[in-house]
Amino acid sequence: MFNKVKLLSWLLMGLCFYGIVQSQGFPLKPITLVVPFPPGGSTDQMARALAPKLQESLGQSIVIENKAGATGTIGSAFVKRSVADGYTLLVTSLGPLVIVPHLLSSIPYNPVTDFEYLTVGVQSPNVLIVSANSPYKTLSELISAQKAHPGKLSFGSSGSGSSDHLATEIFWQQTFTTGIHVPYKGGGPAISDAVSGQLDALFANINSVIHLINAGKLRPLALAANKRSPVIPNIQTFDELGYKDIVSYGWQAVLAPKGIPPQVKAKLSKALLSALEDPIIKKKFLDEGYEIVANTPEQFVDFQAQESRKWRNLIELRHITAN
Numbered sequence: 001m002f003n004k005v006k007l008l009s010w011l012l013m014g015l016c017f018y019g020i021v022q023s024q025g026f027p028l029k030p031i032t033l034v035v036p037f038p039p040g041g042s043t044d045q046m047a048r049a050l051a052p053k054l055q056e057s058l059g060q061s062i063v064i065e066n067k068a069g070a071t072g073t074i075g076s077a078f079v080k081r082s083v084a085d086g087y088t089l090l091v092t093s094l095g096p097l098v099i100v101p102h103l104l105s106s107i108p109y110n111p112v113t114d115f116e117y118l119t120v121g122v123q124s125p126n127v128l129i130v131s132a133n134s135p136y137k138t139l140s141e142l143i144s145a146q147k148a149h150p151g152k153l154s155f156g157s158s159g160s161g162s163s164d165h166l167a168t169e170i171f172w173q174q175t176f177t178t179g180i181h182v183p184y185k186g187g188g189p190a191i192s193d194a195v196s197g198q199l200d201a202l203f204a205n206i207n208s209v210i211h212l213i214n215a216g217k218l219r220p221l222a223l224a225a226n227k228r229s230p231v232i233p234n235i236q237t238f239d240e241l242g243y244k245d246i247v248s249y250g251w252q253a254v255l256a257p258k259g260i261p262p263q264v265k266a267k268l269s270k271a272l273l274s275a276l277e278d279p280i281i282k283k284k285f286l287d288e289g290y291e292i293v294a295n296t297p298e299q300f301v302d303f304q305a306q307e308s309r310k311w312r313n314l315i316e317l318r319h320i321t322a323n
Contacts, residue, residue: 026086026264030061033091033254036075038068041187042207046121046252047091049284053275058267071161071322072096077108080115084259086268090115094163094251098308102315103161103322111308115255116265117300119272122290123251124205125225126167127235129218131197139221139241142201146177153200154180158187161322166311167203167224167248169318174243194218205250206231206289224248231289251293253300269297 031054033047044066051062067075076096082088097111109115128139136142146153157165160183172178182199184190187208194202195217203224210231212218223229223237224246238246254272256265275281276294285292295303314320 026261026267027058027060029087030063031058031086032063032065032088034075034079034088035064035066035091036068036072036078036096037066037093039066042124042205042250043091043093043252046285049281050091050121050272050275053278053281054271057271057274071100071104071159073100073104073107073109076111079255079257080109082257084116084257086256086260086264088257089118089268090255092253092255094253094307095161097253097255097304099161099163099166099311099315100322101308102312103320111304114258116258116260117297117304118254118256118265118269119276119297120251120253120293120295120300120303121272121276122285123249123293124207124290125223125229126164126203126248126250127206127209127213127223127229127232128167128171128201128203128221129194129209129213130201130221131195131199132217132219133197134200134219136201136221137219139238142221143175143177146175146179151178151180154182154198156182156184156190156193156199156202158190158204159183159185161315161320162187163248163250164190164203164205166314166320167246169314169320170224170246170248171203171238171243173314173318174238174246191218203248210289222246229289229291230286265297 035044035047037043047064051064055062067078072092072095076090076092079088079090101107101111130136155168157168190202191204191209193199195212206229209218213220213232220232220235222241223235225237226247228237273294276292282292
């Protein structure tokens with residue numbers, strides 16, 4: 001009996017020692033970045049922009065794997081179930097972390113307890129836009145039209161419960177107006193219909209419409225941000241126009257399964273922050289309308305709690321559903 005206990009103790013010690021050695025030598029194999037959305041979107045763009053720099057600093061290949069479906073919950077749940085060794089990371093937007101949990105009765109993970117928070121990489125404020133041919137030249141003209149025709153003007157979004165949909169709900173709440181919400185399956189079709197004038201208005205992340213604004217196809221009316229954007233510096237924020245609480249950002253972040261070794265978490269965090277502060281990557285993001293966040297794991301935890309509380313309160317107050 002003694003020999004068996006002694007053998008078990010030695011095995012456990014050996015496993016602990018092996019785990020420490022593995023952590024210290026991390027990474028020893030390719031790292032997979034799981035994006036819970038299709039290729040081409042904002043989240044996928046951030047993952048692919050960071051991958052070369054991470055590969056350079058960590059010395060291992062970085063693999064991008066898109067696991068789309070169920071508003072990002074499929075890919076998020078996959079990472080939650082992955083081994084907590086730092087070799088599988090989640091690159092996601094805010095939706096699966098702070099919006100979807102309040103829209104659906106159940107999801108296959110807990111956004112607070114099932115992940116290690118590494119960093120919020122970038123954020124992009126929502127901008128209220130209309131077609132370049134729209135009769136509404138200013139925010140006040142659009143609001144006046146809404147009040148003259150309550151519940152008649154159409155506002156598109158990339159889907160029910162999306163950040164642009166929630167920005168619309170904040171706008172209606174703060175301006176005491178109503179409208180018709182037209183949800184699309186993705187931002188692309190909604191933006192196309194905004195350009196053509198089939199939608200009266202649309203909230204969209206700056207990075208997804210800046211090229212159309214610069215091309216004169218969309219007219220920005222106001223920015224749902226804490227400050228003006230360097231890519232459209234002449235466009236006032238809602239706060240400047242008298243509506244201080246209309247603030248809505250889309251953001252992208254990186255997480256790991258809960259329980260990765262502290263040494264691995266620290267190394268990943270350092271590599272991510274270094275990549276985000278790289279001058280070439282930073283300029284690329286800024287030119288496309290993103291703002292670099294690059295916060296610490298501790299700051300990310302606090303930020304997630306604030307965002308979750310904000311969106312939960314709005315969803316409950318406005319009776320928003322995912323349908």
